[in-house]
Amino acid sequence: MPSHRATTTRERPRAERPAKHGVLHTDLSRRRFLGYVVAGTTLVAAAELGREAIFDATPSASALAVPSAPQTPEVYDLLDVLRDSARPTANLIRIKVNRDNTVSFALPRSDNGQGIITSTQMIIAEEMGLDPDQVLVTLADARPELVFNQLTGGSSTTFTTFTPIRVAAALAQGRLLDAAAAEMRQDKDVLTSRQGLITGPNGASLPFGELTTKAAAPVTQAVEVALKDQEKFTIIGKPRTKSDALAMVTGKKKFTTDLQIPGALPTVLCRAPDLNGYPRAVANLDQVRTMPGITDVVKVGGGVAVRGNTFGQCIAAVDALQVTWANGTVHGKDDDAVLKELRAAELPLAAPKLPGSLEGEFVFYFRSNSSLETNCAIADVRGNRATIWGPSKSPIAAQAEIAKKLGIPQNAVTFHVQEGGGSFGRKLFFDAAEEAALVSQAMGKPVKLMWTRADDSRQGRTHPMATCRIRANVTADAVTSFEIRHTSVATEVNPGLSEAISAAANKAPLGNLTVSESIFETTQVTPYNFGASTRFLNEVDMGFNTSSMRNIYSPDVATARELMVDQIAAKLGKDPYEFRSEFAKQARWKAVLDRVAQEAGWGKSMADGTAQGIGMHVEYKGAAACVVELDCRPETVNRKIRQARTGPRVTKVTYVVDVGLVINPRGLEAQMMGGINDALAMTLTSSLHLDDGHFVEASWDNYFYTRQWNTPPEMNIVIMDSTAPEPGGAGEFGIAATCGAIACAYARATGKVPTYFPLDHKDPLPFEPYPTVPPIPPSPTDGLQTTF
Amino acid sequence: MPTHTFQLNGEQVSVDVEDDVRLLWVIRDLLKVTGPKYGCGINVCKACTSHINGKAFNPCSVQVKDIRPTDEVTTIEGLADTVKADLHPMQQAWIDNDVAQCGYCQPGQIMAAVAKVKQCRAEGREVDDDAIEELRNICRCGTYNRIREAIKAGAQDM
Numbered sequence: 024m025p026s027h028r029a030t031t032t033r034e035r036p037r038a039e040r041p042a043k044h045g046v047l048h049t050d051l052s053r054r055r056f057l058g059y060v061v062a063g064t065t066l067v068a069a070a071e072l073g074r075e076a077i078f079d080a081t082p083s084a085s086a087l088a089v090p091s092a093p094q095t096p097e098v099y100d101l102l103d104v105l106r107d108s109a110r111p112t113a114n115l116i117r118i119k120v121n122r123d124n125t126v127s128f129a130l131p132r133s134d135n136g137q138g139i140i141t142s143t144q145m146i147i148a149e150e151m152g153l154d155p156d157q158v159l160v161t162l163a164d165a166r167p168e169l170v171f172n173q174l175t176g177g178s179s180t181t182f183t184t185f186t187p188i189r190v191a192a193a194l195a196q197g198r199l200l201d202a203a204a205a206e207m208r209q210d211k212d213v214l215t216s217r218q219g220l221i222t223g224p225n226g227a228s229l230p231f232g233e234l235t236t237k238a239a240a241p242v243t244q245a246v247e248v249a250l251k252d253q254e255k256f257t258i259i260g261k262p263r264t265k266s267d268a269l270a271m272v273t274g275k276k277k278f279t280t281d282l283q284i285p286g287a288l289p290t291v292l293c294r295a296p297d298l299n300g301y302p303r304a305v306a307n308l309d310q311v312r313t314m315p316g317i318t319d320v321v322k323v324g325g326g327v328a329v330r331g332n333t334f335g336q337c338i339a340a341v342d343a344l345q346v347t348w349a350n351g352t353v354h355g356k357d358d359d360a361v362l363k364e365l366r367a368a369e370l371p372l373a374a375p376k377l378p379g380s381l382e383g384e385f386v387f388y389f390r391s392n393s394s395l396e397t398n399c400a401i402a403d404v405r406g407n408r409a410t411i412w413g414p415s416k417s418p419i420a421a422q423a424e425i426a427k428k429l430g431i432p433q434n435a436v437t438f439h440v441q442e443g444g445g446s447f448g449r450k451l452f453f454d455a456a457e458e459a460a461l462v463s464q465a466m467g468k469p470v471k472l473m474w475t476r477a478d479d480s481r482q483g484r485t486h487p488m489a490t491c492r493i494r495a496n497v498t499a500d501a502v503t504s505f506e507i508r509h510t511s512v513a514t515e516v517n518p519g520l521s522e523a524i525s526a527a528a529n530k531a532p533l534g535n536l537t538v539s540e541s542i543f544e545t546t547q548v549t550p551y552n553f554g555a556s557t558r559f560l561n562e563v564d565m566g567f568n569t570s571s572m573r574n575i576y577s578p579d580v581a582t583a584r585e586l587m588v589d590q591i592a593a594k595l596g597k598d599p600y601e602f603r604s605e606f607a608k609q610a611r612w613k614a615v616l617d618r619v620a621q622e623a624g625w626g627k628s629m630a631d632g633t634a635q636g637i638g639m640h641v642e643y644k645g646a647a648a649c650v651v652e653l654d655c656r657p658e659t660v661n662r663k664i665r666q667a668r669t670g671p672r673v674t675k676v677t678y679v680v681d682v683g684l685v686i687n688p689r690g691l692e693a694q695m696m697g698g699i700n701d702a703l704a705m706t707l708t709s710s711l712h713l714d715d716g717h718f719v720e721a722s723w724d725n726y727f728y729t730r731q732w733n734t735p736p737e738m739n740i741v742i743m744d745s746t747a748p749e750p751g752g753a754g755e756f757g758i759a760a761t762c763g764a765i766a767c768a769y770a771r772a773t774g775k776v777p778t779y780f781p782l783d784h785k786d787p788l789p790f791e792p793y794p795t796v797p798p799i800p801p802s803p804t805d806g807l808q809t810t811f
Numbered sequence: 812m813p814t815h816t817f818q819l820n821g822e823q824v825s826v827d828v829e830d831d832v833r834l835l836w837v838i839r840d841l842l843k844v845t846g847p848k849y850g851c852g853i854n855v856c857k858a859c860t861s862h863i864n865g866k867a868f869n870p871c872s873v874q875v876k877d878i879r880p881t882d883e884v885t886t887i888e889g890l891a892d893t894v895k896a897d898l899h900p901m902q903q904a905w906i907d908n909d910v911a912q913c914g915y916c917q918p919g920q921i922m923a924a925v926a927k928v929k930q931c932r933a934e935g936r937e938v939d940d941d942a943i944e945e946l947r948n949i950c951r952c953g954t955y956n957r958i959r960e961a962i963k964a965g966a967q968d969m
């Protein structure tokens with residue numbers, strides 16, 4: 024096995040770059056923005072969240088290919104929807120200058136590991152000439168006045184907050200310099216500011232903390248500001264380790280279940296054997312109440328809640344409950360039944376099937392959206408007040424929904440947003456917070472509610488099962504039509520997100536689409552000149568708990584699309600890379616393809632049973648291309664590892680990404696790396712099997728997320744230096760192109776075009792399923808036999 | 812209720828709790844030491860990995876009654892003290908490589924990595940990709956490649 028390498032390569036410096044092309048032309052440095060100085064005794068600078076951007080999406084068609092009309096995402100994508108939905112209700116975000124030479128900023132977003140706290144520190148430090156450590160960024164509690172502006176979804180955070188934060192920071196810096204100039208009796212222009220120390224020409228200096236009172240304003244006023252010239256950036260674009268790295272490696276970082284809230288004892292729900300079943304009656308409530316360590320047992324909507332001194336005792340009590348259950352929402356159904364319904368709901372293709380048509384239909388099975396931290400929340404609901412602690416990407420929606428459920432006013436609910444242990448889209452929902460609030464109300468006591476792993480895996484949210492049909496009409500040297508029909512179990516869109524999107528939908532060039540259709544239309548683009556290009560989504564609501572999972576449709580659509588692109592290339596007698604490069608719609612997209620081919624040594628000779636595969640994906644104002652090497656030789660596929668999936672192994676990944684302006688390349692590389700490892704799981708090993716109304720998989724020994732023995736020994740992530748003046752979305756961007764590349768590599772290595780994903784979904788299960796009653800697999804007792 | 816005594820991060824602790832409660836909950840819920848994380852409760856995710864007498868183990872799968880008064884249990888909070896430093900070399904390597912994303916799996920990853928390096932040394936093996944692939948810890952944020960680099964770097968300084 025070749026030795027491991029994971030490097031980030033940065034493009035050559037901006038000055039040497041050829042002329043810019045593609046989206047987002049606008050020189051921010053010359054524009055002026057409006058900020059506010061907020062009345063107070065120390066300096067508070069503020070700006071409105073929601074801002075302008077100008078688009079130029081002229082496709083640069085290559086000569087041969089039949090140009091496709093621009094598709095919606097090329098001019099207006101999900102990021103724009105999220106930003107524009109924020110505009111009318113935008114309120115102020117504030118940077119406070121403290122007397123101790125720090126500045127504080129409460130970020131109205133949720134950080135679940137994606138590093139936005141660190142990148143926000145960098146943005147503020149850059150504009151104010153500080154060290155990022157001087158910037159204290161916390162997560163804001165739910166602020167209803169921000170409405171859509173407190174939503175962390177669709178990889179939108181940096182894109183939507185970048186300029187407003189800079190405006191507030193630049194304003195604060197300007198006021199501090201003014202105050203220093205007055206204090207030192209110097210002209211403002213001769214002052215320099217470094218790490219918060221403002222120095223005059225004579226060497227005298229003042230720490231900015233001492234100036235905050237003088238720089239404060241007696242009344243709130245609007246001020247025009249200009250932003251720092253991007254050529255002068257010294258922090259943005261430099262790799263920076265996450266600011267909480269030390270806390271994370273010493274065990275000091277506190278997640279929700281680590282918090283010690285007085286009286287909030289461990290609480291677990293006993294859940295139904297069926298997906299979304301609920302309790303009708305409990306035979307032994309009183310008996311279970313007397314079990315060791317147990318304080319309360321009550322029947323609530325979705326199950327029977329048990330509160331006790333330790334989670335272990337709660338689990339034992341849950342497993343002892345004798346409950347009569349009502350059927351769930353997919354009672355008796357299995358994978359095949361769902362697939363049949365999906366196929367029946369598929370929308371027709373528009374272009375006729377011709378003798379030369381290429382057609383493919385691909386099936387994507389359910390995948391679990393469980394992060395390593397299971398769903399959890401602390402709730403203290405007493406009297407007419409509720410206080411909630413938990414991770415949430417949409418705390419305002421959570422606050423409103425919880426208030427409604429509890430029957431109290433929204434402002435009686437305080438939601439403290441905690442840093443989450445992974446999200447990947449799931450924490451747009453607040454299932455645990457809602458549940459904790461109801462349980463706390465029913466018990467009249469604070470609770471620390473946690474889903475067990477089995478709950479999370481079997482009853483949690485999933486990436487929905489879907490089919491993707493594609494038909495391409497191909498002539499001797501061109502593609503005249505390329506049509507996609509994606510049919511999916513409905514993806515639930517959380518209330519906050521759905522309001523934002525439907526509100527924006529009318530203003531966007533979208534027509535009258537539903538929320539999901541809007542997301543599909545604003546995220547999916549066929550990045551090649553394939554003539555008439557249509558992409559339609561149909562969703563069927565079948566009673567599943569779903570959510571996006573580091574992206575909603577892209578990984579599946581990209582897998583299907585890239586497999587078909589390889590087939591078209593083969594039909595035209597072209598190399599998969601050269602064909603893509605020739606047919607790419609924009610020069611910026613072609614650039615990532617060309618770079619990845621060069622970096623990966625595309626076309627090098629590969630042993631029998633192994634192959635390279637290539638994929639491209641365009642989304643979130645960025646472009647990515649991936650080349651993988653896949654080993655499908657029997658000795659690799661059949662290697663045995665206890666309680667694990669092995670199968671084909673990705674031995675090398677080369678990933679080239681252009682996501683616009685990069686704030687923190689080290690953080691971006693981590694996001695891509697995580698996405699790539701997700702792509703391996705999505706394509707090769709990870710799925711849920713629906714059987715008799717429930718998901719079979721109950722834990723990580725059933726659900727095979729990527730492990731060390733699956734991860735590519737070699738990984739090379741290349742971040743292109745972008746000409747774009749602003750950052751695009753990054754959190755979900757590593758996956759889709761990788762999925763496409765893996766699928767294509769598999770077809771090339773084995774000669775078989777796969778028709779369902781993950782590839783091992785129909786293999787015999789390598790485990791004995793855990794029972795559904797009792798619902799939680801008991802902890803083993805032999806842990807001292809497995810030490811090393 | 813029986814009393815259980817053992818050494819936790821260099822201090823003797825005693826708790827009154829039923830015999831069969833798993834050690835993870837004794838440590839987290841009763842002793843309020845929250846470094847070891849819950850990820851499965853059945854010894855498969857390895858998020859709770861800690862050390863017993865210097866070896867990696869998973870307290871979610873050990874009953875408190877099976878721990879002896881002389882047993883030394885070390886969680887991530889006590890790791891640095893075992894080398895009498897502010898940070899264990901493996902923790903430093905984790906920071907240098909910016910490994911942690913959400914951080915939830917990382918206490919377990921680091922404790923497992925330290926034990927794996929010691930095991931390899933004791934058996935005269937290289938800390939290479941093959942050795943690292945014996946580690947079963949899940950990182951759902953998926954930065955496995957940085958974990959590999961950090962283990963190799965940390966091993967050099969151990």
Ligand code: FES
Nearest residue numbers: 850852854857871
């Ligand atoms: S919680 Fe102990 S191994 Fe998963």
Ligand code: FES
Nearest residue numbers: 914916950951952
């Ligand atoms: S860092 Fe999030 S699970 Fe590993």
